[in-house]
Amino acid sequence: MTVSAEIRKDGSFNRQVNRFTTPFGERSGELPVQAGKYRLIWCAACPWAHRAVIVRGLLGLEHAIGLGTVSPLRPRIGRVDWEFAEDADGVDPVLGVRYMSELYANADPGYTGRPTVPAMIDIETRTVANNDYFKLTNDLETAWAPFHKQGAPDLYPERLRSAIDALNEVVFHEVNNGVYKCGFAQSQEAYEQAYDTLFARLDDLDDRLSTRRFLHGDFITDSDVRLYTTLARFDAAYYSGFRTNRNLLREFTHLWGYARDLYQTQGFGDTTDFDAIKRHYFLSITIHPDKPEVAILPKGPDTATWDTPHGRERLSNRDGKFLGGGGEG
Known part of the structure; x- marks a missing residue:
């Protein structure tokens, strides 16, 4: 899928809906809040990913959630993707993958949307656990409270x-x-x-x-x-x-x-x-x-x-x- 597939007949842009939206929490069916379980993947150029990284830092969650970075340059491979081109050998050192699309395919082999960042990746299974950029900062501010640093700001009072x-x-x-x-x-x-x-x-x-x-x-x-x-x-x-x-x-x-x-x-x-x-x-x-x-x-x-x-x-x-x-x- 390319971004051009998100253009309506009238020429307006209609952003794709997030696929992996299960929230973090303690209730049945929610993603477990566990230090060291996830790796947040971001791109420094992406505004959606940037805000998750800002909140992660403000709340002191660096010790609980790892961080991986994709290149700001899209790979020239005939599809829209993100690449770990700035890591050694072009592979994320923890997840062992070259493209974000690999992590999306691991989570859903039938996934046809654009692989997006930010994405919270389950490190053990190397699958996308959550790519809901709209709610992710709220989850970090609430469900992840047990791992906030002492004196962390309340960004979502x-x-x-x-x-x-x-x-x-x-x-x-x-x-x-x-x-x-x-x-x-x-x-x-x-x-x-x-x-x-x-x-x-x-x-x-x-x-x-x-x-x-x-x-x-x-x-x-x-x-x-x-x-x-x-x-x-x-x-x-x-x-x-x-x-x-x-x-x-x-x-x-x-x-x-x-x-x-x-x-x-x-x-x-x-x-x-x-x-x-x-x-x-x-x-x-x-x-x-x-x-x-x-x-x-x-x-x-x-x-x-x-x-x-x-x-x-x-x-x-x-x-x-x-x-x-x-x-x-």
């Missing part, structure tokens, strides 16, 4: 969950996936509709952040992680690569300072690889793997601006970004 879930749903459809709806659109009408929806929501979020430091108040929550991974890729990739070019992120009054505030927080900027992001979106083969085009890697933008002062502290009533287990809705 119970009293804010309904507000977080509601905002996450909107941000997913209109921003996280909204940029892809622009980039993968194959009709002018579908592209312009996605473009208008995306920037209307970004304008709304910019206004929301004019009076609060983070999306739900004084503290970083799961919603901030999800929005950040799209914002981090906006100027470097989406603006030109996906034609989301009404304006740059750094031209938003409040979103730009907000994004820098997060970038300068441990767990965010140190897991943001602008080189991998640009290599994936400009040199990789995504939509038409059978028709590679001449690809040029852009020199810009200047990423040093991410380290400039953001001044967002003035909007917070607390000194820390994580104290108190979430902010006000």
